[in-house]
Amino acid sequence: MGRWEPDAAGRLREAAMALYAERGFDGTTVAEIADRAGVTARTFFRHFADKREVLFAGSELLQERMVAALAAAPADATPMAAITSAVLASADFFDDIRRDYSRRRAAVITSTPELLERELIKMAKLTAALRQGLLDRGVPPDVAALAAETGVGVFRVSFERWISAPDDVPITDVLQATLQNLAALTA
Amino acid sequence: MGRWEPDAAGRLREAAMALYAERGFDGTTVAEIADRAGVTARTFFRHFADKREVLFAGSELLQERMVAALAAAPADATPMAAITSAVLASADFFDDIRRDYSRRRAAVITSTPELLERELIKMAKLTAALRQGLLDRGVPPDVAALAAETGVGVFRVSFERWISAPDDVPITDVLQATLQNLAALTA
DNA sequence: GAAAGTGATGTCATTGACTGACATCACCGA
DNA sequence: TCGGTGATGTCAGTCAATGACATCACTTTC
Numbered sequence: 001m002g003r004w005e006p007d008a009a010g011r012l013r014e015a016a017m018a019l020y021a022e023r024g025f026d027g028t029t030v031a032e033i034a035d036r037a038g039v040t041a042r043t044f045f046r047h048f049a050d051k052r053e054v055l056f057a058g059s060e061l062l063q064e065r066m067v068a069a070l071a072a073a074p075a076d077a078t079p080m081a082a083i084t085s086a087v088l089a090s091a092d093f094f095d096d097i098r099r100d101y102s103r104r105r106a107a108v109i110t111s112t113p114e115l116l117e118r119e120l121i122k123m124a125k126l127t128a129a130l131r132q133g134l135l136d137r138g139v140p141p142d143v144a145a146l147a148a149e150t151g152v153g154v155f156r157v158s159f160e161r162w163i164s165a166p167d168d169v170p171i172t173d174v175l176q177a178t179l180q181n182l183a184a185l186t187a
Numbered sequence: 188m189g190r191w192e193p194d195a196a197g198r199l200r201e202a203a204m205a206l207y208a209e210r211g212f213d214g215t216t217v218a219e220i221a222d223r224a225g226v227t228a229r230t231f232f233r234h235f236a237d238k239r240e241v242l243f244a245g246s247e248l249l250q251e252r253m254v255a256a257l258a259a260a261p262a263d264a265t266p267m268a269a270i271t272s273a274v275l276a277s278a279d280f281f282d283d284i285r286r287d288y289s290r291r292r293a294a295v296i297t298s299t300p301e302l303l304e305r306e307l308i309k310m311a312k313l314t315a316a317l318r319q320g321l322l323d324r325g326v327p328p329d330v331a332a333l334a335a336e337t338g339v340g341v342f343r344v345s346f347e348r349w350i351s352a353p354d355d356v357p358i359t360d361v362l363q364a365t366l367q368n369l370a371a372l373t374a
Numbered sequence: 375g376a377a378a379g380t381g382a383t384g385t386c387a388t389t390g391a392c393t394g395a396c397a398t399c400a401c402c403g404a
Numbered sequence: 405t406c407g408g409t410g411a412t413g414t415c416a417g418t419c420a421a422t423g424a425c426a427t428c429a430c431t432t433t434c
Binding site: 003004029030031041042045049050051 | 389390391392393398399400401
C-alpha cells in the first residue's frame with residue numbers, strides 16, 4: 001500500500017457531490033470537502049482548479065470521445081451523419097451507474113448560478129471542439145458551426161430527458177429519439 | 188452639492204474598465220477600483236454583486252428594451268418579424284459613444300475565462316427572456332425557442348462585427364446586414 | 375424650526391477561496 | 405544504497421465577499 005490512499009481526486013469528487021447535495025454549494029467549504037476525503041484543502045486545489053471544477057472534471061474526457069467519434073466517421077459521411085455518431089458516442093459516458101450521480105449533479109448545478117456559468121462554458125467549449133472537428137473533415141465553416149450547435153443542442157435536450165426518465169431507459173434510446181425528432185422537424 | 192460626488196456606480200464602472208484593460212482582470216483588486224473611484228471597497232459591493240458584474244451592469248436594460256420591442260411589434264407580425272424588431276432595438280444601446288467602451292470591454296472579456304462565463308449566462312438569460320416574450324405573443328414553444336436562439340445569434344455576430352468595423356459604420360447597418368445574411372441562408 | 379427619519383457611505387471584523395514556498399517521505403530506478 | 409520523483413502536508417499570505425454598526429447631509433413631519 002502506498003503512503004496515501006489512492007485516487008484522492010475520486011474521493012474529493014464524491015465528497016464534494018455529497019456535501020453539495022446535502023448543504024448546497026455555498027453552504028459547503030473546500031476544507032469540509034477535503035476533510036471528508038481525508039486530505040487537506042491545499043490538495044483539493046492541486047486536483048481541481050477551483051471549487052466549481054470538481055463537478056466538471058470529466059467533461060474534457062466526454063469532449064475527447066465525441067471529437068474522436070467525429071473523426072472516426074467515414075470520410076464520405078455527411079456532416080449530419082458525422083455529428084450523429086459523435087452525439088451517440090456520448091452514451092459511453094453515462095452508463096446506468098452514473099445516472100444517479102448525474103441526477104444529483106444536475107440538481108446542484110441548476111440551483112447554483114456559479115455552477116450554471118461553468119456548465120455553459122463547458123458546453124461552449126464542446127461546441128467549439130465539435131465545430132473544429134467538422135472543419136478538419138473539410139466541412140464548410142457555416143455548416144460546421146450550425147451542425148456543431150445542433151449536435152450539442154441534441155445532447156443537452158437528451159441528457160435532460162434522460163435524467164428525468166425511468167431508470168430502465170438507456171441514454172442511447174433517448175439520444176436516438178431526440179435525433180429522430182430533429183429529423184422530423186427539419187423534414 | 189451633496190455629501191458625496193454623484194454617480195458612484197458610474198465612476199466605479201469607468202475605473203474598473205480602465206484598470207482591467209491596463210492590468211488585466213486578475214491583476215486588479217476591488218480595493219484599487221474603489222480607490223480610483225473615490226469610494227471604499229465596501230461601497231463597490233453595494234453597487235455590484237461581485238467583481239465581474241461591474242462589466243455587465245446595463246445588460247438587464249438591454250434585455251428589457253429588446254423584450255419591450257418584441258412586445259410592441261404588431262400582433263399580426265410573424266415571429267421572425269417580431270424578433271427582428273427586438274434585435275434592431277438593441278441598436279439604441281450602442282451609440283457611437285459606446286463603441287470605444289465596447290471594444291475595450293470585449294477585449295477584456297474574451298481574455299478572461301471568468302468574464303466569459305458571465306457573458307455566456309447573460310446571453311442565456313437574454314435568450315430565455317426573448318423566448319418568453321414570444322410565448323407571450325402566442326408563438327408555439329418550439330418556434331419561440333428557435334426564434335429566440337436565432338435572434339440572440341444574430342445579435343452576437345453583429346456585435347462582434349460592429350466592434351471590429353470602421354468607426355463610421357453604425358451598428359444598425361451591421362444588424363440589418365446580418366439579418367439579410369440570415370434570410371439568404373434560409374431562403 | 376427642532377426632532378425624527380432616510381439613504382448612501384465609511385469602518386471594522388470575519389470568513390473562506392485560492393496561491394506560493396518549502397518540507398516530508400514512500401517508492402522507484404540506477 | 406542512494407539520489408530522484410511525485411503526491412501530499414504545513415504555513416503564511418492575499419483578496420473577494422459579507423454582516424454589523426456608525427456617520428451625516430438631506431428630507432419630512434409635527
